Amino acid sequence: MNSSLSELEFQEMDARTAATQPAPWKSWVEGRDFLGGSNFIQTGQGPDRGEDIEMTGATAADQDFMAAAWQDIPRLIAEVRRLRGLLSRSK
Structure with a gap:
């Protein structure tokens, strides 16, 4: 099984991100970030x-992870694309 992600898979991840509510997402936990509610x-x-x-x-x-994923996933995709670009230029 190939564990490498294809450009199509990155495009699908981008589309799922774009279909969500606007960024940034921030997790608010009662008792930690505010009182009441x-x-x-x-x-x-x-x-x-x-x-x-x-x-x-x-x-x-769980909630902190989900909120952070909105910011994290697009950055990870961009970094993988950047690194792949560097690798392809060095060949």
Whole structure:
């Protein structure tokens, strides 16, 4: 089994990211980040603020991971593409 990701797979990841609510996403955990209310992920900010995402059954770590993934995944894809470009130029 080839574990290498194809450009098509990166394009699909980009499309899934683009289809979500606006960035940045920020995890807010009651008792850690504010007092009163429930845990949620804030989407967007200012005029680009989206709907808050509220979950049940997620730990604070789960929620932090999901919120950070919006920022992390596009950066990882860009870095892999950059490194592949460097490798292809060095051949």
